Each structure stands twice: as structure tokens, then as C-alpha cells.
Amino acid sequence: MKRFLDWLGVVGVLVALTWVAVPSSLFIVQISLTVKDGEVRLVRETPFGPVRARWWSEITLIDSDGFECNSGTKREAYYQEVPGNTVTYRLEGWANDCIDAGPPFYMTIHRQVMLLGFIPLRPVRTVTEILDSRKQRNEP
Numbered sequence: 001m002k003r004f005l006d007w008l009g010v011v012g013v014l015v016a017l018t019w020v021a022v023p024s025s026l027f028i029v030q031i032s033l034t035v036k037d038g039e040v041r042l043v044r045e046t047p048f049g050p051v052r053a054r055w056w057s058e059i060t061l062i063d064s065d066g067f068e069c070n071s072g073t074k075r076e077a078y079y080q081e082v083p084g085n086t087v088t089y090r091l092e093g094w095a096n097d098c099i100d101a102g103p104p105f106y107m108t109i110h111r112q113v114m115l116l117g118f119i120p121l122r123p124v125r126t127v128t129e130i131l132d133s134r135k136q137r138n139e140p
Contacts, residue, residue: 028113031044031045071095110123
């Protein structure tokens with residue numbers, strides 16, 4: 001039993017060190033993000049191959065005292081390599097009020113890679129300023 005507890009302690013320390021030392025941004029690198037009419041086009045790289053990650057996001061309107069739309073609970077996604085590293089998807093109902101109000105707004109996406117499918121790495125947050133359909137700026 002003592003050996004098992006020692007082993008469990010070592011595993012716990014390794015998981016904690018991994019969380020501190022290894023950010024999710026090593027596994028999912030956002031290159032660019034655009035939003036037009038509720039459709040998101042995300043260019044990203046997965047340098048070490050496909051990964052599972054949790055994600056959640058918010059859209060914050062810039063000109064309305066910080067009105068925000070939130071995606072709610074963390075959701076899981078499978079990030080895999082695709083031709084051109086570009087994926088396109090439609091925003092769900094949670095974003096409708098903010099999309100209908102239109103740009104300018106900030107789109108913030110949080111991603112947390114689950115190493116080996118169960119070890120949560122340190123989350124990464126990307127903020128993209130959506131000014132209109134032609135002008136958008138990514139920030140770390």
C-alpha cells in the first residue's frame with residue numbers, strides 16, 4: 001500500500017509540474033480568427049498532431065458598457081490537422097445577441113489541452129478584436 005501511495009504522490013507532482021510548465025499554446029497555435037455574419041474562420045496549427053481540448057469563449061461588445069455573450073460551460077473539441085490549417089464554423093445561439101449588435105467587439109477564446117486525454121494543461125486565452133468584416137486584430 002505504501003508503494004502505491006508513493007507512486008500516486010509522484011504522479012500528482014508530475015501532473016502539477018506539467019500544468020505549471022506546459023501551456024496549451026504549445027499544442028494549439030491560433031494564427032488568425034475572423035468573424036463575419038456569425039461564421040468563424042479559424043486558422044490554427046497543431047504542431048504535435050491532433051489533441052483534445054476544452055474550450056469556452058466570450059464576445060464582449062466594445063461600445064456598449066461591456067455587454068457580453070458567454071458560451072457557458074466548457075466544451076470539448078478535437079483539434080486535428082486539416083488542409084490549410086483552416087476550419088470554419090457557425091456560432092451557436094449563445095452569440096446571437098452580440099453578433100446581431102455587430103462589430104466592434106472582442107472575441108475571447110480559452111483553450112485547455114487535455115494531455116493524454118485527461119491531464120489538463122495550463123489554459124491559453126486569445127483575444128481577437130473584430131472591428132468589421134475587413135479589419136480584425138489578434139492579440140495574445
